[in-house]
Amino acid sequence: MRLSRSFLPTLKENPAEAQIVSHRLMLRAGLIRQTASGIYAWLPAGLKVLRNISQIVREEQDRIGAQEVLMPTLQSADLWKRSGRYDAYGPEMLRIQDRHKRELLYGPTNEEMITDLFGQAVKSYKDLPQMLYHIQWKFRDEVRPRFGVMRGREFLMKDAYSFDLDYDSAVATYRRMLLAYLRTFQRLGVRAVPMRADTGPIGGELSHEFLILAPTGESGVFYDAALEEQDWLDEPVNVGDPKALEVFYKRVTTPYAATDEMHDTAAWDAVPEDRRREGRGVEVGHIFHFGTKYTQSMDVTVSGPEGTPVYPEMGSYGIGVSRLAGAIIEASHDDAGIIWPDAVAPFRAVIINLKVGDETCDAMCEQIYNTNIEAFLYDDRTDRAGAKFADADLMGHPWQIVVGPRSAKEGRVELKRRATGERKEVSVEDALALVLAD
Template identity: 75%
Template sequence: MRMSRGFLPTLKEVPAEAQIASHRLMLRAGLIRQTAAGIYAWLPMGLRVLRHIEQVVREEQNAIGAQELLMPTIQSSELWRRSGRYDAYGPEMLRIRDRQDREMLYGPTNEEMITDLVGQTIKSYRELPKTLYHVQWKFRDELRPRFGVMRGREFFMKDAYSFDASYEDAVATYRRMMLAYLRTFQRLGVQAVPMVADTGPIGGNLSHEFLILAPTGESGVFYDAALEEQDWLAEKVDIDDHASLETFFNQVTQSYAATDEMHDQAEWDKVPENRRREGRGIEVGHIFYFGTKYTEGMDISVSGADGAPLYPEMGSYGIGVSRLVAAIIEASHDDAGIIWPASVAPYKAVILNLKPGDKQSDALCEKLYGHAPDALLYDDRNDRPGVKFNDADLMGHPWQMIVGPRGAKEGKVELKHRATGERFDLSVDEALAKVFAP
């Protein structure tokens, strides 16, 4: 993308309504714009980040055998009445009526719909297990939306739902999903701590939430330093072997981790002092096992091995994709702007032409840009170098490829690493090799 043609409305001033770093930087860097309270339009730069995160999430779901589908955002109230949640869910659910005066709702979650879909289709235990997921916009009518996309009313979310024929199989699926989540966060370049959590209105008796460590996190976090190592991610886990999954799960969950709301001082005191860590965290994912709560509640059964009705065991697994954009910024920024991990950055690098109109500078920039125009942002604006440097730091691209008349004469590019500030004088091929290194 050439910046002279792009829709990249950056802001110099800090927006008065933005109270936290991610909200300020998302507005200033031109990622989002508010259209109503708690509802945002995602501009081209922000949408690229959102799609990159979505793709990492999708790949890790696929890797454990989950299958993608897409369910509608509008749901019938009848489904929720069957489960008993329609009146119990609360005012966060947006209830509407269509022109035939039928009660509908804008889905805040999809347990009822996916249970009904599976019930229409799967008739025998032999057809299990199944894990289905989608990535979809959802709506919850927050009373006081704030902090930008961190606590908005409309949000983009991956939610998965599993169906198993036995408790043992359901627990294995749960452990498989925990592995997928930890690998997802590792690929996104953030430190995520898994911890036992309250199941909330969804229900169930086994639940973990995942918090990204960030100084501005909404919750206090106490955890064992062993969770920082995450060595289990480098080890091969056989996702089809229950024993291998159990070993992995025990390795993760034996280390103490809790938010300030669930902190157990007696258990904390058992952690060796040199391994105690405290910080702040932002919840970005939550996984639940809740057994037959919905299949029994909605009378969805399959034929068991003995021919008798069998209610499949279920789990539900969510990741806030749009919330992750803000959480990553909270965990990775400085006074100048965003510092994107390479896996989610909108572009691999920005090319800064310090003197548009200089033939050698223009030619060198075009050579760089022509290598990968879909992955590079070319700042070809006829503007001062200071403006370009400031915008490059604000937007947070992992690399800045700086081209000026002096270097262009020698065919050299000054390459700056955004996260560390390191600079390298390189040839075009060397610079491109560094930017696109695996």
Template identity: 80%
Template sequence: MRLSRSFLPTLKENPTEAQITSHRLMLRAGLIRQTAAGIYAWLPAGLRVLRNIANIVRHEQDAIGAQEMLMPTIQSADLWKRSGRYDAYGPEMLRIRDRHERDMLFGPTNEEMITDLFGQVVKSYKELPQVLYHIQWKFRDEVRPRFGVMRGREFYMKDAYSFDMDYASAVDTYRRMMLAYLRTFQRLGVRAIPMLADTGPIGGELSHEFLILAPTGESGVFFDSALEEQDWLAEDVDITDRQSLEKFFTRMTSFYAATDEKHDEAAWAQVPAGRRREGRGIEVGHIFHFGRKYTESMDIAISGPDGAPLYPEMGSYGIGVSRLVAAIIEASHDENGIIWPESVAPFKAAIINLKSGDAVCDGICEKLYAAAPDLLLYDDRSERAGAKFADADLMGHPWQLIVGPRGAKEGKVEIKNRRTGERTEDTVEGALALVLKNHG
């Protein structure tokens, strides 16, 4: 993309309405614009980040055998009345009526809908297990939306739902999902710690939140520092083997980690004093096992091994895709702007032409850009060099390919690593190989 023709409106000053770093930087870097309280339009660069995150989430869900589908945003209130949650959910649910005076709602979550769809299709225990997911927009009418997309009313998330024959099988699915989440966050370039958590209005028994540590986090957290220091995915896990899953899960949950709602002072006292950590965390994922809560309340039974009705065990697994954009920024920025992990960055690199109009500089920049026009942002504007560098740092491209008259005469490109600030020099081919090495 050529910056001179792009819809990428950067801002020099911090917007007065933005209270936290991610909100300020998302507005300043041209990722989003607010259209109503807690509702945002995603501009081209922001949408690219959103899609990159969603694709990583999707790949790791597929890897454990989850099947993608797409459910509508508008749901019939009758489904929620069947489960008993319609009146209990609270004012966060946006209730509406269609022209025929039928009660409808903008879905805040999809347990009822997926349970009903499952019941329409699956009739026998032989068809289990089933894990279904979608990545879809949701709406919760927050009383006080704030912090940009971190606490917005409309948000984009992945939610998966599992159906198993018995508790032991449901726990296997839960453990596979925890592994998938850890792999997802590793690929996103962040460390999200799974912590024992409250289940909230969805209900259930077994529950973990995944939190990225940040001072602006809304949840108080208590955890063993070993969870930050160890590589939990070094161990090979066979997702088809119950013992392998159990070993992984036992190891993962053997160290203390809990949100403030589940903090246990007695258990906390057993953690060595030097390893106790307290702080704040941003919730980016939440997994639940809630058994037969919805299959029983909605009377969704299938034929069991003995021919008797069987109510499947269920779990629910969410990842906040749009919230992750903000959480990654909170965890990865400096005084100059965003520092994107390469896996989610909207562009791999910015090409910075220090002398637009110079034939040699222009030629090298065009050669760089032609190699990957969808992955590189070419700053071809007639702006001073300082403004180009400032915008490149603000937008957080992992790399900057800097072309100036001195180096251009020798066919060289200066390469800046945004995270480390390190600068090197190489040929056009060498620069492209470095920037694009992990793509495709």
């Protein structure tokens, strides 16, 4: 994308309505714009971030055998009345009527719909287990939406749902999903700590939420430093082996970790003092096992091994995709702007032409840009160099390729790594090798 022709409206000043870092930087970097209270349009660069996050989430779901579907945003109220949640859910649910006076709702979650879809198609235990997911927009009518995409009313979310024949199989699926989540967040370039959590209105008895550690997080967290040392991608786990999953699960959930609400002071006192950590966290994911709560309330059964009806055991697994965009910024920024992890950045690098109109500079910039136009944002504006550098830092590109008249004549560029600030002069070939490395 050429910056002179792009729809990337950056702001020099902090917007008055933005109270936290991610909201300020997402507005200033031209990622989003508010269209109504708690509802945002995602501009081209912001949409690229959403797609990059979604793709990593999708790959890790596929890796453990989940199958992608797409469910509608509008749901029939009848489904929720069957489960008993229609009146219990509260005013956060947006209830509407169509022209025929049929009751609908803008889905805040999809347990009822997926249970109904499953019940229509699966009739025998031989077709279990099943694990389905989708990435879809949700709506919850927050009383006071705030903090930009961190607590908006409309948000993009990955929901997955599992169906197993019995409790032991359901717990193995739960552990498989926990592993997938830890891999997902590590690939996104953030550390998300799994913490035992309350199940809330979803229901059930086994639940973990995942919090990215960030100074501006909304939840107080207490955790064992041993969790900071884990490399979730380092040791392969056979996801088809329940014993291997159990060993993994115990390894990552035994070290103490809790939010303010779940903090157990007696357990905390048992953590060695030099390993105790306190901080703030941003919730970006939540997983639940709730047994037969929905299959029973909606009377969905399969024929069991003995021919008798069996209510399948279910789990529900959410990741806030749009929320993650803000949470990553909360955890990765400095005074100059965003510091995107490589995997989610809208562009691998920005090419900064210090002298637009200079034949050598222009030719070199075009050569680099045309190598991979999807990977590069080309700052071809005639603005002064200081403004270009400021925008590059603000937008958080992992690399900056700086092309000036002197270095261009020698076939070299200045390469800056945004995360560390390190600068070095290298050949075009070496710059491309570093920037485009997987």
